[in-house]
Amino acid sequence: MILEPIVPTVLAVRRLPAASPALLAAYGADPARHVSLGLVTCDQDDATYVALDEATKHAPVDVVFARSFYAGAAHASGRLSGEILGVLAAAEPQAIEDGLEALLRCLAHDACFYDADGKRGVTVFPHVIGSLGHYLAAEAGLAVGEPMAYLVAPPLEATIGLDAALKAAAVRAVRIVAPPTETNFACAWLTGEAPGDLAACEAAAEAYAAAVVEVAGGGAGAGGR
Amino acid sequence: MSRTRALMTALRARLGAAEPLAPPPPLPRVEAPPARVYTPRREASRFAAEAARHTTALVGIGHVGTRYATDVVLQFQAELAVAHAAVAAELPDDWAEAQGMVPVRSRVADHREFLLRPDLGRRLDDASLARLRQRAPRGADVQIIVADGLSAVACQGAGKALAEALRAACQARGLTVGALVGAKFARVWLEDEIGQELDARVAAILLGERPGLGTGDGLSAYLVYAPRIGKTDGDRNMMSNIHARGTPPAQAAARLAALAQAMIAQGTSGVTLDLAQVDGGAELGVGYRAPQVRQRLVEHGGGGGAGGAGGAGGGGRRR
Known part of the structure; x- marks a missing residue:
């Protein structure tokens, strides 16, 4: 149907409560400030960029990594890949939880592609x-x-x-x-x-x-x- | 409904698309992260558990996984807060006068400078020096000084009582005692200048000691024979942990009076004082003392929250 919302499918939500400093540095986080990571993959990259930004409004988190994957969700490298990996970083795990909650709420109710x-x-x-x-x-x-x-x-x-x-x-x-x-x-x-x-x-x-x-x-x- | 969805719904109606849309999905539930539950382990060593009954130190407290039990951490934080509050407390300017003491203060301007400049806390300011010369009698055997030191809380709590008890104990031993002096922003060595000025044979400063965990109310006493500016810590004898859970003030006063008398008898103090000759007695309380129990500042529910890391602490600490 015309302009029907196409609700994004969140493919995976994972946390790393205490990520390795080498990993933090490689993904653009600051090991001096960041300890915990939250990872999300989704089948709509632009909705996820908006939702990652939404998370920064609700919790003391930074978006340290967000990249779209080549050729999109229809040609994903795996069942959990979708077309984007977004990474939130924070000083402690609870901030990641709060950020993820805002992010998922935004993906379910706000940001989406339309037919x-x-x-x-x-x-x-x-x-x-x-x-x-x-x-x-x-x-x-x-x-x-x-x-x-x-x-x-x-x-x-x-x-x-x-x-x-x-x-x-x-x-x-x-x-x-x-x-x-x-x-x-x-x-x-x-x-x-x-x-x-x-x-x-x-x-x-x-x-x-x-x-x-x-x-x-x-x-x-x-x-x- | 989101701003963009409302916008697109309106546009859709304007474009003439009439089919009803499916209702929005319910709010997503964020799956809770997996919780690893560790059970509290009691202290395994019977030696440590027995030792814990005889001290307020943190021994025999058990563990939860690789960490402390929650109630141990909460107690630690509460005790640390007590210590911080004691260091931050300031003696009111009129406190010494209200207690009937001769008020003096050091050359320190404010509390922050007091913490940062120990050297300034060891000398009297000019007004105090003049007041001391004017109001305090000279030539006593023992000159007692009550001071804030690093815990105004302790000074205001038991400072006066300890000073009175020490005065009575000294007089009972036939020693003369000068007027009580109350010092603000004082370090231990301030007793040298006061004692020198008042020509006392022994100067005794009773001051709030650097707070430890949960003991913001501890007093220390430092005694020096023939006080002069320039005396060192090697010339002093001291007693610490004068509070209800350490050495009770009444007992401390009796011991300090015996110490002062020994200093006058031997004509020295510090490392050269022969402590074996200090006149001991039953009232000095050097015999067996019942184990001291740690004072509980917080109670942990131990109901087992989501993390499951709570629970009663280890090592029989909770009594």
Whole structure:
């Protein structure tokens, strides 16, 4: 069904209460500050990036590692691989627990891809983050607490969608990742021209989703061209 | 519902898609991490268990896995907190005056400087020196000084009582005792300057000792013969752990008076004092003493929480 949420499947949740310092260093953590790790794999990478950021808003955790896997979840290297491994690091195991709880809640109820053509042949991720946590804020070069539209779609759809989004509202592109990415999607991060303009981000995301649905030919009344 | 989902639902309606969506899934349950449960082990050594009955030191406390039992840790933390609080406490400025003592203070300006500069805590400030010359009689056999030292809590607790008991014990032995002096921000060596100024034969400073675990109320006494600035620790005799669970103040006063008398008789103190000649007696309390029991500051429920690492402590500590 058009714009039906495709809820991500969390494939594995594991903890390392006291990880080896060598491992911590190799995965980007700081052995002086970090002791415990929380690991998550999921079949939707972009939803997981958003959920990892959500975790940093709820617990004293850092996202030390988050990488998408090549060719996406449909071509995963194993049953538990999916298309992303995200790693939270904290000074103690309870912070990891709190962070994981927020992360899983976000994956179940907030961040997800949507069906763009009614057959799940094309999917779109038109996500609006009301308030950035310190992980994505640092990645985007924005202040913590700023709103951001996190927009992902397949290459052609993403290109037309991004053009529509940028014209639909007073937004500016923070980052544009042209295809191909590891998962062969294309991605853009937008924020309001005026700081804190959440409505502009929402309008941009809506225009992006509408454009992707239109291109995918799934929208009511929208024919393929 | 999430912001983005609401947005997409509205867009969906605008695009004319009417089929109802499935309801959102229930909130996920985070599986609890696997818990490894260790049972508390009592102290296996009968020697250690027996020794534990005779000391308040941390011996024979058993273990849980490779760690201490929870109640041992809680007790340790509580005792450490008592010690921290005692070091942080400050003697009120008017305390000595209110106790009827001659108030003096060292050259230290504030509590932090007192902790950081022992040298300044060993000398009187000018106002105190003038007050001492004006108000305290000179030439006593024993000059008693009550001071805060590293535990104002102990000084305010048993300081006055110990001083009074020591004065009475000295007078019972025919020694003259000077006016009680109450010193703030004082280190042990402050007794040298006070004793020198008052021309005392023996100076005795009773001060709060550096707190140990759970003993924020301990007093120490340092005695020196012929006090002069420049005397060293080798010239002093001392008694520590003067508190209810160590040497009780009444008993300590009797022993200190005997020590002071021996100093005057032998004309020396410190390493050259012959302790074998100190006049001992039944009242000095050097015989058998019943085992001391550790004071419980916290009670651990031991109901066995999720971690299962709780439970009663080992080694028969809980009584």
